[in-house]
Structure formats: C-alpha cells, structure tokens
Amino acid sequence: MAERTTGIAVLDPPAAAHRYPGRPGALAVARGLVRTARPRQWVKNTLVLAAPLAAGRLDSWPGAARLGLVFVLFTAAASAVYLVNDARDAEADRAHPVKRHRPVAAGLVPVPLAYATGAVLGLGAALASALLCNAMTALLLTAYLAMQLAYCVRLKHVLVVDLTVVTTGFLMRAMTGGIALGIPLSRWFLITTGFGALFMVAAKRYSEAVQMEAAGGATRALLTQYTTGYLRFVWQLAAGVAVLGYCLWALESGGVAAGSLLPWRQLSVVAFVLAVLRYAVFADRGTAGEPEDVVLRDRPLAVIGLVWAAMYGMAVADL
Structure with missing residues (x-):
C-alpha cells in the first residue's frame, strides 16, 4: 500500500510494519541488527589510526593492539548510536524512499530490541574503555557516546549545532588514537x-x-x-x-x-x-x-x- 506525500511515493506505516509477514526468524533479526549497526560506516573509525600513522608510531605490537582495541570500542559505541537513532526515527524513516528499507523502519527489528541492543553495546563500550584503556581515552570515548546520544535525542534538531556535533565526533576519533598511545597532537x-x-x-x-x-x-x-x-x-x-x-x-x-x-x-x-x-x-x-x-x-x-x-x-x- 502506498500514499503520496509531497510528490514522493512512500510506504505508509502499516504497510512498512508488515513488509515482513509473520514473525521473522532469529537469524533474520540478527542480520537486521547487524545492518542497523551500519558495518559499511565502521570505516570511519579507522580515524583512530590517523595520529599514530602521522607520527610513525605503528611499529610495535603493543601499540597496534591498543589501537585495535580502541577501534573495536569506537565501533561498538557508534553501532549503539545507530541502533538508538533508528529506533527513535522509525516512523520518520518510513517516509523516506531509501531509509524506509532499514530493518527497524521496515519492521524486521522490533524497536524495543534495537534500544536494548544499543544500550548493551554503549554501556559495554564505556565500561570496557574504563577497564582496559587509560583515563583520557576512556573519558573521550564516553564523552563521544554521550554527545552522539544527545544528538539523536535533541541536538540534531538544532541549527548549526547538528553540524558541529557530527564534526566533533570525527575529531574525537582522530584524537583518541593519539591519546591512547601518548602521542602529542x-x-x-x-x-x-x-x-x-x-x-x-x-x-x-x-x-x-x-x-x-x-x-x-x-x-x-x-x-x-x-x-x-x-x-x-x-x-x-x-x-x-x-x-x-x-x-x-x-x-x-x-x-x-x-x-x-x-x-x-x-x-x-x-x-x-x-x-x-x-x-x-x-x-x-x-x-x-x-x-x-x-x-x-x-x-x-x-x-x-x-x-x-x-x-x-x-x-x-x-x-
């Protein structure tokens, strides 16, 4: 079923919710969660390598292992944000010609499950950074997570601030790699x-x-x-x-x-x-x-x- 809004054909919410007839299997839901975590965008987290590469400080296994950990933690934090964002924007995404196919908007992944998975990933990343990284790295990652969640809830609706928050997220990734290895920036x-x-x-x-x-x-x-x-x-x-x-x-x-x-x-x-x-x-x-x-x-x-x-x-x- 489709309706027209401002000249663009969209699925109405009931049609989107029943795009997947019956109850999706556990494997399908798991795949939907992975898709919602945006694997293609994990490449952004390679920015943690920027400062060490620029300083030529990737010549030791301990340093590489530490950066690998930071990459994994940022990936978990970013995935948590994507899950929460898609859960909050499910209704709006159904009015988008492309975003309506996202697993949460299309009804493959239940909204409560997206929230729960996001919470587990976010809290897990923050706790792991506190236990496994130095204090400044843990602080930066936790601040990144808090800022991005605030963006999902409110800041993305504030003129200019939305640009600043997303930009700062990139900058914090680049800073964290250097801070994790003690490199002056x-x-x-x-x-x-x-x-x-x-x-x-x-x-x-x-x-x-x-x-x-x-x-x-x-x-x-x-x-x-x-x-x-x-x-x-x-x-x-x-x-x-x-x-x-x-x-x-x-x-x-x-x-x-x-x-x-x-x-x-x-x-x-x-x-x-x-x-x-x-x-x-x-x-x-x-x-x-x-x-x-x-x-x-x-x-x-x-x-x-x-x-x-x-x-x-x-x-x-x-x-």
Whole structure:
C-alpha cells in the first residue's frame, strides 16, 4: 500500500510494519541488527589510526593492539548510536524512499530490541574503555557516546549545532588514537582533521538538501531551516581551511629530512589538494550524501588517496 506525500511515493506505516509477514526468524533479526549497526560506516573509525600513522608510531605490537582495541570500542559505541537513532526515527524513516528499507523502519527489528541492543553495546563500550584503556581515552570515548546520544535525542534538531556535533565526533576519533598511545597532537593536525570533517559533513547535508527539496523536510525537518546556499558556503569554507591547515602541517617539519630524496611531506600537499578538489566535484553535484560511498567507489579519488599515502609514508620513513 502506498500514499503520496509531497510528490514522493512512500510506504505508509502499516504497510512498512508488515513488509515482513509473520514473525521473522532469529537469524533474520540478527542480520537486521547487524545492518542497523551500519558495518559499511565502521570505516570511519579507522580515524583512530590517523595520529599514530602521522607520527610513525605503528611499529610495535603493543601499540597496534591498543589501537585495535580502541577501534573495536569506537565501533561498538557508534553501532549503539545507530541502533538508538533508528529506533527513535522509525516512523520518520518510513517516509523516506531509501531509509524506509532499514530493518527497524521496515519492521524486521522490533524497536524495543534495537534500544536494548544499543544500550548493551554503549554501556559495554564505556565500561570496557574504563577497564582496559587509560583515563583520557576512556573519558573521550564516553564523552563521544554521550554527545552522539544527545544528538539523536535533541541536538540534531538544532541549527548549526547538528553540524558541529557530527564534526566533533570525527575529531574525537582522530584524537583518541593519539591519546591512547601518548602521542602529542599537532594543532595543525587537529585543524586539518576538524575542518576536513566539517567539509564532508556539510557536503552531505548539502546533497541531502538538494535531493530532498521536494520532500518538504519530511525526512529531516532541519533541512528546511538551511538553505542550499548556506550549506554550500559552509563546505567551501571548511575545504579552504582544511587545505590551509594541511599546508601549515606539512611545512611545520621544515625542508628535506636527512637521508630523504625529496620533501615528501611538502609534496603530499599536491595530492591532498587534488583529493579535496575531486571530492568537491561530488559535493557540487549534490551526490556526496554518503562520504564512505564517495571515498570507496570513486577510482580516481582512491588513486589520489594511495598516492598521498605513499608520499606521506615516505616522509614518515625518511626515504
């Protein structure tokens, strides 16, 4: 059964709730829970490796094991947030042409089960971080979890604050990796990471606004309070500051290191700028709705990323 709302065909709640006739089996529900935890977005948690990689501090098994633990804990915390978010937004998601197929919105995963699983993962991640990590790492992860849950409940409906919270989540991931290994964090590293994240977040919101203009804000009411012009301004400003921050970060080390053939760190600026320009193509088209899809599916961007990684790796290794 379907109805029309602002020109877009959607499933009404009863139809969505009965998309899965009868009671789904335990295996189907388990798969639905995994899908709700967004495995494809776990790639974002690899940001915990950013500071150690930049500092060349992944040369020991204890350090790698500690970062692996931090990655798992952030993955559990992020999954908890996704489960709670989908449980809260089940009704609204049924009005979205894509989100209505999410397991909770479609009726595969019961709302109470999504809440319960999210609570177990979130509390488990916070407790494990307190027992297994240093105090600052545990504090950051717990603060991340609290902030993201506040975002689900209220902050995602507050103009500009929603952009800030999502951006801060990325920044906290990057900070935690360095803090877990006791690595001093460069101010330029933090600026580049923070504004790079804001660039991608604002580009995503801009893409959503472009694609859902005809929906009258039915799926994300806050989009009606933003204009596409404002969101374009935000992602362009953030891209510029991220590039400037990266340039200052690259130049911070000075010239060619002893034993190096070329100033690889400085040369990596070229690859970084090309990556930003390539991503901006999708942002400008309004097709940067899912950053992980853009990064993983666009081959030229992947090649640029590999070139950047090679250059920076040679800089760290003083080759």
